[in-house]
Amino acid sequence: xxxxxxxxxxxxxxxxFVTDVESDTIAPGLTEDTVRLISSKKDEPEWLLEWRLKAFxxxxxxxxxxxxxxxxxxxxxxxxxxxSAPKSITPLQSLDQVDPELxxxxxxxxxxxxxxxxxxxxxxxxxFDSVSVxxxxxxxxxKYGVVFCSFTEAVHNHPELIKKYLGSVVPYSDNFxxxxxxxxxxxxxxxxxxxxxxxxxxxxxxxxxxxxxxGQFERTLIVADEGAYVSxxxxxxAPKRDTHQLHAAVVELVALDNATVKYSTVQxxxxxxxxxxxxxxxxxxxxxxxxxxxKISWTQVETGSxxxxxxxxxxxxxxxxxxEFYSVAVVNNMQxxxxxxxxxxxxxNTKSTIISKGISAGKGxxxxxxxxxxxPKASGSRNYTQCDSMLxxxxxxxxxxxxxxxxxxxxxxxxxASTSKIGEDQIFYCKQRGLSAEHAISxxxxxxxxxxxxxxxxxxxxxxxxxxxxxxxxxxx
Amino acid sequence: MSSSTEAYEQAFGALRASGGTGWLPALRREAMxxxxxxxxxxxxxxxxHFTSVTPIAEKVxxxxxxxxxxxTLSPADITALVIGDPDWHRLVFVNGRFEASLxxxxxxxxxxxxxxxxxxxxESPEFVAEHLGKLASGEGQTFTAFNTAFAQDGVVIxxxxxxxxxxxxxxxxxxxxxxxGVGIHPRLLVVVEPLAQITIVESYAxxxxxSGGYLTNxxxxxxIGNGARVDHYKIQRESTDAFHVGTTQVRQGRxxxxxxxxxxxxxxxxxxxxxTQLAGENAEARLNGLYLIDGxxxxxxxxFVEHLAPACASRELYKGILDGGxxxxxxxxxxxxxxxxxxxxxxxxHALLLSxxxxxxTKPQLEIFADDVKCTHGATVGRLDEGALFYMKSRGLGxxxxxxxxxxxxxxxxxxxxxxxxxxxxxxxLAFARFTQSELR
Numbered sequence: 018x019x020x021x022x023x024x025x026x027x028x029x030x031x032x033x034f035v036t037d038v039e040s041d042t043i044a045p046g047l048t049e050d051t052v053r054l055i056s057s058k059k060d061e062p063e064w065l066l067e068w069r070l071k072a073f074x075x076x077x078x079x080x081x082x083x084x085x086x087x088x089x090x091x092x093x094x095x096x097x098x099x100x101s102a103p104k105s106i107t108p109l110q111s112l113d114q115v116d117p118e119l120x121x122x123x124x125x126x127x128x129x130x131x132x133x134x135x136x137x138x139x140x141x142x143x144x145f146d147s148v149s150v151x152x153x154x155x156x157x158x159x160k161y162g163v164v165f166c167s168f169t170e171a172v173h174n175h176p177e178l179i180k181k182y183l184g185s186v187v188p189y190s191d192n193f194x195x196x197x198x199x200x201x202x203x204x205x206x207x208x209x210x211x212x213x214x215x216x217x218x219x220x221x222x223x224x225x226x227x228x229x230x231x232g233q234f235e236r237t238l239i240v241a242d243e244g245a246y247v248s249x250x251x252x253x254x255a256p257k258r259d260t261h262q263l264h265a266a267v268v269e270l271v272a273l274d275n276a277t278v279k280y281s282t283v284q285x286x287x288x289x290x291x292x293x294x295x296x297x298x299x300x301x302x303x304x305x306x307x308x309x310x311x312k313i314s315w316t317q318v319e320t321g322s323x324x325x326x327x328x329x330x331x332x333x334x335x336x337x338x339x340x341e342f343y344s345v346a347v348v349n350n351m352q353x354x355x356x357x358x359x360x361x362x363x364x365x366n367t368k369s370t371i372i373s374k375g376i377s378a379g380k381g382x383x384x385x386x387x388x389x390x391x392x393p394k395a396s397g398s399r400n401y402t403q404c405d406s407m408l409x410x411x412x413x414x415x416x417x418x419x420x421x422x423x424x425x426x427x428x429x430x431x432x433x434a435s436t437s438k439i440g441e442d443q444i445f446y447c448k449q450r451g452l453s454a455e456h457a458i459s460x461x462x463x464x465x466x467x468x469x470x471x472x473x474x475x476x477x478x479x480x481x482x483x484x485x486x487x488x489x490x491x492x493x494x
Numbered sequence: 495m496s497s498s499t500e501a502y503e504q505a506f507g508a509l510r511a512s513g514g515t516g517w518l519p520a521l522r523r524e525a526m527x528x529x530x531x532x533x534x535x536x537x538x539x540x541x542x543h544f545t546s547v548t549p550i551a552e553k554v555x556x557x558x559x560x561x562x563x564x565x566t567l568s569p570a571d572i573t574a575l576v577i578g579d580p581d582w583h584r585l586v587f588v589n590g591r592f593e594a595s596l597x598x599x600x601x602x603x604x605x606x607x608x609x610x611x612x613x614x615x616x617e618s619p620e621f622v623a624e625h626l627g628k629l630a631s632g633e634g635q636t637f638t639a640f641n642t643a644f645a646q647d648g649v650v651i652x653x654x655x656x657x658x659x660x661x662x663x664x665x666x667x668x669x670x671x672x673x674x675g676v677g678i679h680p681r682l683l684v685v686v687e688p689l690a691q692i693t694i695v696e697s698y699a700x701x702x703x704x705s706g707g708y709l710t711n712x713x714x715x716x717x718i719g720n721g722a723r724v725d726h727y728k729i730q731r732e733s734t735d736a737f738h739v740g741t742t743q744v745r746q747g748r749x750x751x752x753x754x755x756x757x758x759x760x761x762x763x764x765x766x767x768x769x770t771q772l773a774g775e776n777a778e779a780r781l782n783g784l785y786l787i788d789g790x791x792x793x794x795x796x797x798f799v800e801h802l803a804p805a806c807a808s809r810e811l812y813k814g815i816l817d818g819g820x821x822x823x824x825x826x827x828x829x830x831x832x833x834x835x836x837x838x839x840x841x842x843x844h845a846l847l848l849s850x851x852x853x854x855x856t857k858p859q860l861e862i863f864a865d866d867v868k869c870t871h872g873a874t875v876g877r878l879d880e881g882a883l884f885y886m887k888s889r890g891l892g893x894x895x896x897x898x899x900x901x902x903x904x905x906x907x908x909x910x911x912x913x914x915x916x917x918x919x920x921x922x923x924l925a926f927a928r929f930t931q932s933e934l935r
Contacts (some may be wrong), residue, residue, distance in 0.1 A: 084540070396850075408865035411832060417860045420545075426847030429876035435861050435867040446566055 033257030034225050034470050037120040041148070042101040045230065047094055049073060052200050055100050059153075059203075060424075062176065072189035073198030079193045085355040086384040089324050090261070091300065097263055098459040099201045101228035104150040119150050123223070140165055142222045144235055147203030148267075154218060163216050164209040164245075168236055171207035178209055182240050186306045186332070187270040194265045194300040194326075196240055198234045202267065205235035210245035210397055219474055221250035226286070226297070232263035237296060239269070241276035241311075250477055253321070255287040259295040270305030270313055273410050274335065277312045281473050286321035291379070293351030296323025303327065307392060309335030309364070316472040318481040319346040319354060328386065330359035333367035333395070340369040343469040347485060348381025348413070355406075357387035357418075362395035362428070373404040374466050377413035384416040398428040399489040408437040408463055409458075459485070499530050501554040506643055509557055517623045518615070525632050525642035528681060532636045544823040544855040545765060545794040551738050555677030555709045558590040569596050569702060572666055576697040577729060577920030582664040583608065585649055589669055590678035590707075592647050599663065606657055606692075610681045611648035611681055622650060623729075625685055629715040630743040637765075641679040641713040645925035648681030651694070655687040655719070660702040662693040662727075662914060667710065669699075674706035677883050681715035686722045688747070693725040693914060698740075698760070700733035707735040707762065715739075717719060720747040725755075727917055734791065741767040747762065748774030748803070755912055756783035768877060769798040770807035772834075784908045784921075785819040786928065794823035797841075801834040808843040813908045815901060827859040828869060835864050841871040846878065847905050874915035878904075896928040905929070 043054060051284050052073045057067040081092070083389040103119060123143055140154035148165030158165050165173060165226065172179055189199035206222040226233045255262065264286065272278045280303075287298025299322035305313035315329040331340030362368035375383040385404045406415035417434050439461055447457030463470065463482050470478045506526045508614050510519060534551035535542040567588065573580045583599035585592070585608070594608045599608050607614075614622050632639030649665050667680055686692055698710060710732060718724050724744075732738045738761040743754050785793045799808045814822045828839045845854040858871040867872045878900050886896035905925045912918035 051665070193882060311871070393850075393853075406860075407860065408862065408867070411835070411865045412865045413865065416862065417857075417871075418857070419873070420855070420857050421875060422853075422855045423845075423847065423875040424853040426850045430874065432871075432873040433859065434860060434869075434871045436860060436867060438865045446767070483691045 022026040030257055032254035032285065033287060034125065035256040035288070036118060038041060038103040038116065038118050038227070039226050040101050040227040040302065041104050042228055042231060045096050047097070047099060047100050047201065051099055055201055058100065059172070061172060064180065065172060068184070068189065069200050071245045075190050076193065076196035079196055081193050085326055085386070086382065086418070087264050087324055087353050087355050088327060090166055092298065097230070098231040100203055100236065101146040101231040103145060106319040107410070119145060122225070122227070124148070127130045135237040140218055140220050140341070142167055144204055144206070144222060144224045146228050146231060146233065149204045151432065157218070160291060161214050161217060162211040163214060164207065165220050166207055167315055168205040168207050168238070168293070175209065178240065179238070181208070182238055182269065182271055186271060187267050187302050192302060195267050195302040198265045198267045198302070202234045202236040205266070205382050207237070208239045208247060208249065210241045210247045212242040213244040215245070216247040219248050219250055219325035224251070224253040226255035226262060226264065229258055230260060230262070232332060237266070237268040239278055239280070240271045241273060243273045243279045244275045246277045248472060248474060249281070251280070251282045253284050253286050255297055257287050257295065261296060261298050263298050263300070263480070265300045265356050266302070268301070268303040269357070272305065272311035274308050274309045275311060276308070279314045280305070280316070280329070281477055282317040282475055283484065284319045284321050284325070285484060286318065288321045288350065288352050288408060289323040291350040292429045293323065297321065298324045299327065300344070301327040303329035304332065305330070306332045306334055307338070307340060308336045311335060312339040312341070314341040314472070315358065316343040316469065317345070318469070318473070318484065319344070319356060320484050322331050325351060325356050327356045328358055330361070331369065332361045333369065334363045336362055336364040337366045339367070342371045343472045344373045345466045345469045345481070345485070346374070346383055347376045348378070348383045350379040350381065353382045355386055357385045359388040360390070360400060362391045362400070365395060366397040367395055368398065369400045370406070371400070371402040373466050374469055375406040375415055376409065376462060377406065378409040378413045378466065382414045384418060386418040389422070389430055391423045391425060391430065394426040396425050397453040400430040402430070402432040404434045405465070408436065410437045498551060498554050499533055503530060503934040505557060509644070513902070515914055520658060521578065521627050522643050525627070527812065528632050529636060529639040529643055532634070532639065535636055535903045541796065541825070542880070545763070545792065547763070549763060556645070556675055558592060558676045558678055559672060561588070565593060565595055566670065567596060567668065570601060571701065572596055572668065575668060575699045576666055576698065577924070578662070578664050578695055579916040582662045582695070584664045584666060585610070586668065587665045587680060589649065589676060590646055590667070590680060602925060603657055603664045604902040605654045605694070606659055607652040608652070608663055609643070609649055609650050609872070610611070611683070614650035621652065625715065625717065626683055628756060629717065629745055630713050630741060635741065637711050638713050638741050638745065641681060641711050644677065645681040645713070646681045651684045652931065653686045653690040653692050656689045659692040661693045664695045664697065667698045668701050669710070669736065670701045671698070671703065671705065671706075673780040674704060675708065675922070677709045677711065680710065682712070684714070684716040684724065686716070686718050686724055688719035689721045690719065691723045694725045695729065695914070695917065696711045697729045697731070698738065699731045704733045704735060705739060707733070709737045710739070712740040714742040715821070716742065716752070718744065718745045718746045718752055721749045722747065723751040723753070725753045725913060725915065727755045727912070728757065728766070730756070730758045730760055730764060731764070734760060734762060734789070736761050738764040741765065741766070742769065744770040746772050746777040746779065748768060748773060750777045752773065753780045753913070754782070755863055756795065758783070758785040758795070759787070762790065765794040765796070767796045771800045771802055772808065773802045775803045775805050777803065777806045779808045780911070781808070781810045781909045784893045784905055785814045786905070786925065787814070787822060788817040789820060790818070792818045793820070796825045798827045800840065801828070801837045804834055805836040806834065806847055807838040808840070811908055811911065812843045813852065813904065814845040815848060815905060816850040816854060817830055819851040819853070820851070822854045823825045824856040825859070826871070827861065830864050830869065832863045834886060835866040837864060837867040837869065839867070840871040843871070843873045845875045847875065848877070848901065848902065900930045902926050
């Protein structure tokens with residue numbers, strides 16, 4: 018490894034700063050009282066508290082799953098803090114009232130919340146620890162009848178929608194981490210696009226963990242009514258800390274008949290240092306339910322987190338529905354990722370596409386885990402899966418665990434996987450054409466990930482490419 | 495401990511009562527303890543996720559009886575029951591017991607030793623002690639431990655360095671009407687020293703009408719020395735109400751070659767495990783298989799290729815044709831150790847569903863810890879290609895014939911990898927007859 022590249026390995030995590038705000042943080046520990054306390058802090062209606070408590074009791078009866086290809090120290094759920102909010106935030110405030118310190122934090126992250134700067138046409142909901150700081154472009158969106166606000170706000174203003182769809186895709190009993198989230202979820206984003214409306218701008222949520230020893234448990238619910246279209250982006254960062262922080266989110270997508278939901282994520286939680294100290298433990302349940310003729314598309318670029326456990330899935334319930342999963346997962350240093358998707362084909366003539374690109378560098382371990390299931394009645398269905406791995410260096414690992422389950426004979430599934438390395442000769446070729454080693458790697462890697470990046474909205478695609486460059490800097494020499 | 499393992503514990507006590515002391519009773523005792531402790535796998539066990547062995551676990555299979563009367567089968571009957579050449583070196587077992595009168599393997603080179611396990615234990619116990627249960631230790635493997643505890647007989651093959659055995663050694667296992675309710679645990683131990691070569695054919699078949707199922711639980715251990723080559727064919731055509739579990743555990747030295755072919759068409763539930771360790775540089779493994787199932791049959795194949803040394807190659811092609819309400823499972827795992835640079839691994843698995851009620855679960859797995867490797871896997875599931883059918887119809891073939899021909903062609907691709915002519919031709923004829931209801935000319 019050349020010394021110039023080596024110096025880049027130790028490059029600071031750009032988003033590792035801490036914002037100094039006074040926080041209202043609850044004591045560590047998780048009991049029924051914690052759940053009641055969170056609910057009361059959010060001034061929630063009785064039915065939601067009941068739902069949380071049911072989830073909590075269910076969670077207590079469950080055990081943490083260990084089937085994944087991940088190795089980590091046991092998590093002490095009683096040592097975590099389950100709620101932390103900047104004191105300056107009062108629920109349901111408008112953006113003008115937001116503490117300037119918080120706005121500066123978002124400016125520093127490159128996300129400006131001041132409305133006038135949003136010429137790019139993106140509405141942002143900014144979540145800071147357990148609460149939403151504010152949502153931009155609300156007025157513009159309400160002209161179209163699009164509801165886009167924090168989850169807490171939605172519980173108060175649109176209880177009928179929340180009651181109808183909360184837990185309809187990921188029930189609280191779904192899995193250990195989903196149950197935990199259902200019990201203690203703090204905030205998140207809610208979006209509803211009415212019938213026949215094409216949401217004119219991109220919606221996005223920016224998640225920021227700031228407080229120490231605090232987990233983030235956000236919950237996002239997106240409903241596209243019949244014939245609607247929405248594209249949603251999600252970004253995440255956290256400060257550098259030398260303890261692991263827990264992040265257990267749930268995302269539910271509902272695409273009613275003829276609707277389209279496109280969900281893109283650039284996940285850049287703090288990944289820990291090169292010895293694996295610190296970093297976020299990311300245990301996320303993401304799932305969409307696709308009704309007749311609808312389409313749900315997941316695109317993810319996973320570069321951060323010490324541990325990633327994440328399987329954005331689609332239940333293809335309606336006939337002719339489509340599910341897509343495009344993923345780039347990068348692990349460097351001591352990072353571990355176990356990610357993939359589930360495509361459950363229930364309706365007739367349903368289609369799914371899975372493109373997964375895994376890049377392993379340093380001592381990183383990257384696993385693709387996917388399930389394609391064609392039920393007996395899903396006649397005429399189709400799946401195409403491609404999962405490619407790239408290894409950089411000889412101390413990392415790449416693993417694939419695909420499950421293909423087909424129970425009818427009119428469906429077709431195809432699965433391909435390959436593993437290759439980024440070669441000295443490829444880099445040499447680029448270098449003799451006048452590119453630096455870093456540029457060469459960046460070029461080869463972006464070529465490898467091209468199929469996924471082209472699915473991202475433009476601004477995100479650029480950000481994702483730069484992010485990849487940073488994550489992998491110094492991994493070849 | 496479940497009631498069936500308790501019953502097996504008693505049966506073990508009775509069978510091995512006069513076992514005495516020494517390495518063999520100790521090995522068996524250890525295996526019995528392991529079997530009892532593990533119990534039969536459930537579908538919660540990841541390796542058995544898609545295969546329920548409940549029908550096997552809830553029965554207690556008896557120890558195979560020794561034949562009392564005269565042999566009911568003649569050598570000609572055996573030839574009719576199996577595919578292959580009657581001139582090959584042949585060892586025949588009926589219900590797990592060796593039948594000398596049906597066997598003929600005298601023409602082997604003098605240095606090459608092919609004997610029954612019982613004979614080998616008398617003649618060269620040190621050799622058996624050195625190798626038996628070493629590769630297939632039964633660790634975490636219920637059925638392997640079950641076999642080690644109850645194996646009555648089997649075959650031991652030892653090919654010294656540089657010896658080339660021309661004609662295949664054919665090991666025939668026949669279950670006849672006395673096999674109902676019986677558990678048969680054949681054991682095969684093969685040690686091939688450097689630069690030697692041998693072809694082994696294992697055939698499992700049943701004779702006559704069956705009045706109830708039986709269990710065949712076979713274990714093979716194959717050690718392949720540097721530069722040596724083993725071709726191993728396993729032809730499983732058990733009775734359709736029998737259960738078959740077969741585990742082959744191989745370890746390969748430098749520059750060696752292991753070629754395995756598995757054909758599975760019989761049994762109500764069958765499970766075929768082929769595990770090979772590429773332990774020396776530049777070794778090669780070729781694992782191929784074909785399964786043809788129908789009705790309520792369940793066929794599960796699991797392969798595990800461990801690349802433990804640099805520059806090894808593995809090639810895998812498994813195909814399945816599923817009709818009726820049958821259920822196929824394929825789980826192929828390729829592991830590449832950090833030191834196994836320059837690995838070249840390829841795995842392919844295709845399933846053809848002829849019926850809308852057939853079901854297939856496949857899980858091709860890669861676990862790669864080295865960077866300078868080329869590994870791919872591909873899996874497809876589907877029915878016959880409409881385009882190909884149309885093409886054939888446009889050439890004047892009827893729909894039925896077109897289907898039959900394409901189905902046969904699907905199977906033929908993997909049958910073509912068989913290098914033993916008599917075997918390939920026999921299986922091709924069988925497949926052709928099955929799909930076209932006519933004879934191959």
